[in-house]
Amino acid sequence: MGQHIVLPSRAGTPVAQGMQMKQRHPVGVWLGLPLITLGIYHLVWYYKIHKELAHFDRRRVVPVAGPMLVLLFLSWTLIAPMISYFRTGKRIAEGQRAAGLPVTCSAGIGLLLMFVLGLGTLYYQLELNKVVNSYGDAPVGTPISLYA
Numbered sequence: 221m222g223q224h225i226v227l228p229s230r231a232g233t234p235v236a237q238g239m240q241m242k243q244r245h246p247v248g249v250w251l252g253l254p255l256i257t258l259g260i261y262h263l264v265w266y267y268k269i270h271k272e273l274a275h276f277d278r279r280r281v282v283p284v285a286g287p288m289l290v291l292l293f294l295s296w297t298l299i300a301p302m303i304s305y306f307r308t309g310k311r312i313a314e315g316q317r318a319a320g321l322p323v324t325c326s327a328g329i330g331l332l333l334m335f336v337l338g339l340g341t342l343y344y345q346l347e348l349n350k351v352v353n354s355y356g357d358a359p360v361g362t363p364i365s366l367y368a
Contacts (some may be wrong), residue, residue: 232320234365236279241272242360243352249256250342262286262341264310273311276351277318277366282311305340306331312347319351320367 244265245252250358253261267288274282287304294300309327316323336341355364 228299231363234366235368236277236318237363237364238277238318238366239272239275239351240355240360240362240364241276241348242268243349244344244345246342246349249345254338254341257355262338263292265341265345266291269344270308271313275361276315276364279318279366300325302331302334304360305334308344312344312351315351318345318366319354321354323352324350 249261249265253265257264260273267285270282270287271284274284287308290300290304306327309325309330312330313325313327316325326343330340330341330343330347333343355362358364
């Protein structure tokens with residue numbers, strides 16, 4: 221098993237344990253890889269962040285494939301992807317709370333930024349990276365402490 225990471229800068233006592241997520245370069249996620257893969261990477265990224273959020277805090281039910289399938293098969297409806305992106309922002313905010321961080325991720329801002337050159341992806345990855353960075357250099361998959 222990996223080493224258990226507890227950082228003293230957080231207020232309160234750890235109440236649960238989760239798994240460290242992967243840090244990604246926000247510009248690469250937003251522009252670079254989607255351009256190279258003709259947009260396919262966005263679906264891969266969306267699937268991966270939901271899978272990592274599910275492993276990060278198992279106290280919460282986080283759908284893994286569903287949100288990506290909504291984008292893949294229901295994007296023509298416009299409403300379903302908007303709901304999915306909004307809920308993703310809420311899940312990221314819950315992740316920040318579980319990490320003992322101040323909640324800075326706004327689902328509304330993330331959703332609105334999706335309509336501006338797809339900047340919501342950049343915003344959401346920046347917010348996810350705050351959670352990842354709060355655990356220092358803990359490798360992906362390392363057990364980490366979660367807070368109320």
